[in-house]
Amino acid sequence: MVVRKRVDFRIENMVHDWMDFAFPRSCVCCGDLLLRSEMEICWVCYSQLPFSVHGFGMNNPVAKSLWGRVPIWGGYYLLNYQSGTMTSSVLKSLKYDGGLIMANKLGKLMGEELYKQGFQQHCDGLIPVPMHPKKERKRGYNPALHLAEGIAEGLGVPVVNKALIKRNATVSQTRKNRLERWYQTQHQFDVVGEKLELKRIALVDDVFTTGATAERCLRSLYSVGVEQASVVSLAFTI
Ligand SMILES: [Zn+2]
Known part of the structure; x- marks a missing residue:
C-alpha cells in the first residue's frame, strides 16, 4: 500500500x-x-499585493460607502485598488482563464478570513453580481461567480447563482439630468423569481467603485424578501 x-x-x-x-x-x-x-x-x-487592513463589519469602507443609500449589514474587501497598481493587474487577469483560477483561490482566502470572523453564522447564501447575459456568453464565464465559489469553499456557505439578472434599463434616460444619468447607468438588476427564500445574503463582486451596482442589486434583493444584506468584494477603489 x-x-x-x-x-x-x-x-x-x-x-x-x-x-x-x-x-x-x-x-x-x-x-x-x-x-x-x-x-x-x-x-x-x-x-x-496591497491587502486591506479592514475586517468585516459596518465600518468597513465598502459598507460605509453605502451608508444612507441602502440598508447594509456589513462589508468586506481583500485588496486596495488604484489604477496602474498590482491589484489592477490582478483584476485585468480575471478576463483570462488563468485569472479565474486565481479568482477562485483569492476567494477562498477571503472566505477563510470571513470564517475566522464568524460571518458564516450571519449569512445563508452568496449572490454573485451578474454580468449582462450577452457579455457573459461572449466571455464564457462571470468572474464574480468564480470568486463567490472560492469564498463558499472557505466559508462553508452556498452560492446562489442566477438569483439576479442584469438587463438594459427600460426607464428612459433622457429626462434625467447628467448626474442622475452618471449615477444610474444604463443597466438595472432584476431578481429572477418572485421570492427569495434566503433572508441573509452577501453580494459578491470583483471590484467596488462607486457602489452604484451594489446599491441597485441590494434594492432588488430587498424587494423579494431579503432582510439582511452584506457586500463582499475582491477589490475596493481607494
Ligand atoms: Zn510576479
Whole structure:
C-alpha cells in the first residue's frame, strides 16, 4: 500500500513536471515563469499585493460607502485598488482563464478570513453580481461567480447563482439630468423569481467603485424578501 502511494506520488510529480515543461505558466502580474507551488501569481508579487487592513463589519469602507443609500449589514474587501497598481493587474487577469483560477483561490482566502470572523453564522447564501447575459456568453464565464465559489469553499456557505439578472434599463434616460444619468447607468438588476427564500445574503463582486451596482442589486434583493444584506468584494477603489 505504502509502495503504491509512493509510485502514485512519483507519477503525479512526473505529470506536473511535464505539464510545466509543455505549458509553462507565468505570473499574471510580472510575467515571470511560475514554480509548481505558486498559484497564478508569483510569491514576490503576492507579497507586494496591497491587502486591506479592514475586517468585516459596518465600518468597513465598502459598507460605509453605502451608508444612507441602502440598508447594509456589513462589508468586506481583500485588496486596495488604484489604477496602474498590482491589484489592477490582478483584476485585468480575471478576463483570462488563468485569472479565474486565481479568482477562485483569492476567494477562498477571503472566505477563510470571513470564517475566522464568524460571518458564516450571519449569512445563508452568496449572490454573485451578474454580468449582462450577452457579455457573459461572449466571455464564457462571470468572474464574480468564480470568486463567490472560492469564498463558499472557505466559508462553508452556498452560492446562489442566477438569483439576479442584469438587463438594459427600460426607464428612459433622457429626462434625467447628467448626474442622475452618471449615477444610474444604463443597466438595472432584476431578481429572477418572485421570492427569495434566503433572508441573509452577501453580494459578491470583483471590484467596488462607486457602489452604484451594489446599491441597485441590494434594492432588488430587498424587494423579494431579503432582510439582511452584506457586500463582499475582491477589490475596493481607494
Ligand atoms: Zn510576479
